Amino acid sequence: MSAKTLGAVRRKFAPWDDPSATPLIEIRNLTKRFGDFTAVDHVSLKIYEREFFALLGPSGCGKTTLMRMLAGFEDPSAGEILIGGQSMNSIPPHKRPVNMMFQSYALFPHMTVEKNIAFGLEMDKLPKGEIEEKNIAFGLEMDKLPKGEIEARVKDMLRLVKLEPFAARKPHQLSGGQRQRVALARALAKRPKVLLLDEPLGALDKKLREETQFELLDLQMQLGMTFIIVTHDQDEAMTMADRIAVMDKGQFIQISSPAELYEQPNTKYIADFIGDINLIEGRVTHNERGRVTLDSDMTGGHIDVHAETTTGLGDKAWFALRPEKASLSLLPPNDPSTNCARGTVWDIGYVGDLSVYHIRLDQGGTMRASIANTSRVVERPITWEDPVYITWAPDSGVILLK
Amino acid sequence: MARQTNHRWIVTFIPYLWMLALFLIPFLIVLKISFSATVIAQPPYDPVFDFLIDSWTESVEKFNSLGLDNYRRLFSDSIYISSYLSSLWIAASSTFIMLFIAYPIAYGMARAPKSIRPTLVMLVILPFWTSFLIRVYAWITILSEEGLLNNFLVGLGIIDEPLQILSTNTAVYIGILYSYLPFMVLPLYSTLEKMDESLVEAAKDLGCTAIGAFWRVTFPLSLPGVIAGCFLVFIPVVGEFVIPDLLGGSDTVMIGKTMWEEFFNNRDWPAASAVAIALLIVLMIPIMIFQSNEARQQETR
Ligand SMILES: Nc1ncnc2c1ncn2[C@@H]1O[C@H](COP(=O)(O)OP(=O)(O)OP(=O)(O)O)[C@@H](O)[C@H]1O
Ligand SMILES: [Mg+2]
Numbered sequence: 001m002s003a004k005t006l007g008a009v010r011r012k013f014a015p016w017d018d019p020s021a022t023p024l025i026e027i028r029n030l031t032k033r034f035g036d037f038t039a040v041d042h043v044s045l046k047i048y049e050r051e052f053f054a055l056l057g058p059s060g061c062g063k064t065t066l067m068r069m070l071a072g073f074e075d076p077s078a079g080e081i082l083i084g085g086q087s088m089n090s091i092p093p094h095k096r097p098v099n100m101m102f103q104s105y106a107l108f109p110h111m112t113v114e115k116n117i118a119f120g121l122e123m124d125k126l127p128k129g130e131i132e133e134k135n136i137a138f139g140l141e142m143d144k145l146p147k148g149e150i151e152a153r154v155k156d157m158l159r160l161v162k163l164e165p166f167a168a169r170k171p172h173q174l175s176g177g178q179r180q181r182v183a184l185a186r187a188l189a190k191r192p193k194v195l196l197l198d199e200p201l202g203a204l205d206k207k208l209r210e211e212t213q214f215e216l217l218d219l220q221m222q223l224g225m226t227f228i229i230v231t232h233d234q235d236e237a238m239t240m241a242d243r244i245a246v247m248d249k250g251q252f253i254q255i256s257s258p259a260e261l262y263e264q265p266n267t268k269y270i271a272d273f274i275g276d277i278n279l280i281e282g283r284v285t286h287n288e289r290g291r292v293t294l295d296s297d298m299t300g301g302h303i304d305v306h307a308e309t310t311t312g313l314g315d316k317a318w319f320a321l322r323p324e325k326a327s328l329s330l331l332p333p334n335d336p337s338t339n340c341a342r343g344t345v346w347d348i349g350y351v352g353d354l355s356v357y358h359i360r361l362d363q364g365g366t367m368r369a370s371i372a373n374t375s376r377v378v379e380r381p382i383t384w385e386d387p388v389y390i391t392w393a394p395d396s397g398v399i400l401l402k
Numbered sequence: 403m404a405r406q407t408n409h410r411w412i413v414t415f416i417p418y419l420w421m422l423a424l425f426l427i428p429f430l431i432v433l434k435i436s437f438s439a440t441v442i443a444q445p446p447y448d449p450v451f452d453f454l455i456d457s458w459t460e461s462v463e464k465f466n467s468l469g470l471d472n473y474r475r476l477f478s479d480s481i482y483i484s485s486y487l488s489s490l491w492i493a494a495s496s497t498f499i500m501l502f503i504a505y506p507i508a509y510g511m512a513r514a515p516k517s518i519r520p521t522l523v524m525l526v527i528l529p530f531w532t533s534f535l536i537r538v539y540a541w542i543t544i545l546s547e548e549g550l551l552n553n554f555l556v557g558l559g560i561i562d563e564p565l566q567i568l569s570t571n572t573a574v575y576i577g578i579l580y581s582y583l584p585f586m587v588l589p590l591y592s593t594l595e596k597m598d599e600s601l602v603e604a605a606k607d608l609g610c611t612a613i614g615a616f617w618r619v620t621f622p623l624s625l626p627g628v629i630a631g632c633f634l635v636f637i638p639v640v641g642e643f644v645i646p647d648l649l650g651g652s653d654t655v656m657i658g659k660t661m662w663e664e665f666f667n668n669r670d671w672p673a674a675s676a677v678a679i680a681l682l683i684v685l686m687i688p689i690m691i692f693q694s695n696e697a698r699q700q701e702t703r
Contacts, residue, residue: 073603093606106604110622123609
């Protein structure tokens with residue numbers, strides 16, 4: 001499947017907006033406590049078949065704990081997980097239609113790379129009753145695999161993760177990135193309905209990571225798997241995932257598509273967590289029919305925003321503006337009602353295609369504006385110590401209340 | 403730099419010196435005695451070699467006409483062969499039984515909460531605080547006809563007549579299992595404890611039942627501990643003397659006991675020495691397997 005068709009299919013995919021769609025995984029009020037510490041705190045979530053779902057969040061926020069509950073290694077303290085409509089609470093890990101790639105890889109040290117990858121497949125052809133049960137329960141077409149099929153699949157997987165020359169090695173004879181790829185191959189080999197990947201690509205170099213990302217997407221499309229992936233790499237989540245959940249302190253702050261997460265963050269936390277943002281504090285002086293006005297000490301004026309918000313007059317609120325949505329000019333805007341802040345260029349960061357201007361506002365505080373480095377220079381180039389005007393359109397940012 | 407290398411050389415030399423003084427030299431003395439003839443004298447053997455008196459040529463001559471009589475006797479007199487075989491059998495079977503007792507203990511210890519594990523290890527080592535001899539003696543008072551066990555069983559009415567346990571092979575097995583259990587538990591515990599719990603989880607995740615995961619992952623990974631424990635028990639039990647002597651009966655033949663009898667009862671030092679040397683040769687094979695296993699472990703770590 002080419003990248004183009006892949007994109008076309010993925011663009012239309014949004015079952016979470018369809019109230020009649022049945023989720024493959026439903027998490028209801030899930031909570032996990034370790035002693036008096038709450039690692040996962042009343043989390044609810046629906047994940048749909050064939051979805052690529054990413055979990056983002058700072059270290060220790062409960063991502064692995066959530067994955068472990070899905071795989072069946074931790075019993076929830078409260079709440080419920082349903083997969084394919086069936087409650088998982090009393091189902092042991094080996095009977096769940098879920099495979100997990102461990103953050104620590106958990107490769108079997110006494111087995112070769114090949115044996116590691118074949119492990120799950122060999123399990124499938126062994127015990128009779130259980131697998132059958134599993135197949136009926138989840139409509140998996142996977143049956144006991146013949147030996148040739150296992151070998152072929154292991155070969156496929158080795159090729160996928162580019163480890164063919166290392167098939168006969170033991171894990172301790174591999175580099176960190178190679179081990180990670182074995183772990184990925186082992187989890188993928190079973191082609192489960194749901195694949196849980198806990199930081200699957202963190203140890204790979206940029207090129208290999210991008211290649212593997214594409215292979216993963218391709219494989220997911222081909223096999224119709226559902227992926228839940230934990231990553232610390234925002235770009236990875238943004239490019240790969242259908243939806244992203246941002247977690248903090250055991251709770252979901254926002255669950256939405258990458259574009260929505262970027263353009264419509266629901267809190268200052270998210271706005272700050274994903275990409276770069278200017279947060280301008282102010283008080284609401286007007287709020288009517290999608291027109292909000294903030295009075296801000298930071299810009300020394302008022303800011304008109306086109307946004308629906310529930311805030312009342314006089315409330316504190318923040319206007320969130322991405323640096324690339326701000327324009328810079330040496331001259332004040334012609335229309336005096338344009339949103340504008342005045343300041344001095346304090347620093348310029350050159351980021352290849354962009355230059356990021358750090359501007360000290362006259363009222364104190366700083367803002368950033370990133371300007372594309374095009375060769376057409378209209379005015380003279382803006383440089384250090386220049387007094388500048390930052391302007392932005394009323395629909396270029398969002399109002400955040402917390 | 404050079405001085406450092408010198409120091410390192412001394413450090414590696416010390417164990418060799420120790421081995422030389424306390425192992426190799428006594429071994430050579432025993433070897434020398436084993437080639438000698440028995441005489442009624444003090445000491446009760448006629449040394450073949452006497453490096454202090456003999457000239458070099460005399461020594462070479464004597465070496466060529468070495469008396470292997472004592473070794474021939476090991477084969478001609480059936481008591482020796484049967485002692486060796488019975489020792490090997492008792493050692494092998496008790497090692498095997500012990501593995502089944504020790505594995506669950508070690509497994510339970512390794513899966514216990516981290517905070518109580520040191521206490522559990524302490525409990526396993528605790529018997530060493532009392533002398534081995536005293537602990538074996540204690541079993542006499544437990545197993546004898548008027549002992550604790552028989553009184554207890556008779557008291558409960560489970561048996562009418564006291565059981566004859568003491569002075570049988572059963573008592574020897576009990577003594578061996580009891581005395582050597584820590585040597586099996588500790589190496590097993592140390593491999594099981596080091597093992598990453600997530601490996602078992604991974605196995606279950608890939609479709610193994612709990613029992614399947616044990617046989618495919620836990621047990622193979624604990625094999626180094628199993629091997630170490632088995633040899634740590636098997637090797638000393640083959641030469642065990644105290645337990646068969648105190649708890650066994652006249653029909654309990656073990657090579658350690660036979661050797662003791664040759665040495666003290668018959669005052670036949672050369673024969674006893676030959677028995678000892680032959681035992682060493684027999685045990686050389688398991689010791690070498692053990693060594694290579696340890697070396698392999700070192701490599702993969
Ligand atoms: N078995 C446990 N006992 C006690 N606390 C635990 C246990 N497992 C996890 N925790 C705690 O729960 C919290 C969440 O852990 P978790 O492993 O889910 O974090 P994470 O989001 O995966 O972090 P990272 O990105 O670093 O992998 C952490 O504060 C951790 O200390
Ligand atoms: Mg984690």
